[in-house]
Amino acid sequence: DTAVSQTPKYLVTQMGNDKSIKCEQNLGHDTMYWYKQDSKKFLKIMFSYNNKELIINETVPNRFSPKSPDKAHLNLHINSLELGDSAVYFCASSRQNSPLHFGNGTRLTVT
Amino acid sequence: QKEVEQNSGPLSVPEGAIASLNCTYSDRGSQSFFWYRQYSGKSPELIMSIYSNGDKEDGRFTAQLNKASQYVSLLIRDSQPSDSATYLCAVNHGSSNTGKLIFGQGTTLQVKP
Numbered sequence: 001d002t003a004v005s006q007t008p009k010y011l012v013t014q015m016g017n018d019k020s021i022k023c024e025q026n027l028g029h030d031t032m033y034w035y036k037q038d039s040k041k042f043l044k045i046m047f048s049y050n051n052k053e054l055i056i057n058e059t060v061p062n063r064f065s066p067k068s069p070d071k072a073h074l075n076l077h078i079n080s081l082e083l084g085d086s087a088v089y090f091c092a093s094s095r096q097n098s099p100l101h102f103g104n105g106t107r108l109t110v111t
Numbered sequence: 112q113k114e115v116e117q118n119s120g121p122l123s124v125p126e127g128a129i130a131s132l133n134c135t136y137s138d139r140g141s142q143s144f145f146w147y148r149q150y151s152g153k154s155p156e157l158i159m160s161i162y163s164n165g166d167k168e169d170g171r172f173t174a175q176l177n178k179a180s181q182y183v184s185l186l187i188r189d190s191q192p193s194d195s196a197t198y199l200c201a202v203n204h205g206s207s208n209t210g211k212l213i214f215g216q217g218t219t220l221q222v223k224p
Contacts, residue, residue, distance in 0.1 A: 041197060043155070043214040056211050090154060099145055100201075100212060102154040 003027070006091045006103035013081055014111055021076045021106045023091030031055075032074035033092040033100065034066060043090070049074050050096075081110045114138060115202050117215035125223055130187040132218050134200030137181065143203035144176055144183045149217065150196045159185060190222040 006023040013019055025032060033056075034046040048056035049068040063079045078085060091103040115136045124130045132146075143162055147155035159174040161167045161183065167174045173186040183202075187194055200215040 040216065041149075042216050043199060045211055045213075048211065099157045099160055100155075102156070104154050 004091055004093050004101050004103040006089075006106055008106060009104065010107050010109075012109045012111065015081055015083060017081050018077070018079045019081060019108070020078070021089055021091075021108075023074050023076070023103055025072055025091075025093040025101070025103075027093055027101060029093035029095050029101070030071060031094050031096065032068065032071070033094075034074065034076050035090045035092060035102075037088045037090060037105070039087070047074075047076075078108075081108075083110050086110045113215075114204070114213045115200055115215040117198075117200050117218045119216055119218060121219040121221050123221045123223060124190050126190060126192060128190050128222075130190045130194065130220055130222070132185040132187070132198050132200075132220065134183045134185075134202075134215055135181055136183070136200075136202045136213075138202065138204060138213075139178075139181065141181075141202045141204065144174070145201040145203075145212065146172075146174060146183075146185045147199040147201060147214075148196045149199055155199055187220075190220075192222045192224050195220055195222050 004025040031050045033048045037043045046060050047066040052068045065077045068074045088105045090105050092100040094100045117134050146159040148158050149155040161174040161176045171188045175184045197217040197219050199217045201212045204211045
């Protein structure tokens, strides 16, 4: 199946831990993104990579670090997790100026 | 002022009626406009895109864009209970080609049988 896939789907962890979310797309898109959706359903961009190059870096704490080993993968590593990091994180991909295709989301719960 | 604004709702319409969802945006340079539908616990899925002023129809959906008024809307004709979801308006920020989509907070639509 052609898709944007991210793992894990659910992630429950304690404050202070470090965790990673992985994302892969096989749509042949050049650009990949991480979005965060909070409890009020507000979807906000965090990062964007185009051909492994960081092109969008919103005001996100330094504890969040994206890594793109190739243009089909964009992972998100989060250090020293805090309660406020609890949210659903969506990976997405697109061609230039085209609509986003979203992954199924990772629901992160920090306790 | 938020960059993309929507009424959070819920908007409740009876089955078979027309649902009208509205969105305003602040960046006059925006060029691309999208409507996404998001069912509870699922990811957003694209249902309409519109790039020029006027109406664009696709089945029961019609997107309307008025750049002068910085306004984009989505009409859903013959609403069905399966249309009940949150509808997210998204605007490509400015005229750049970075693909940075700014989303509104979404409007929750409830279609009652």
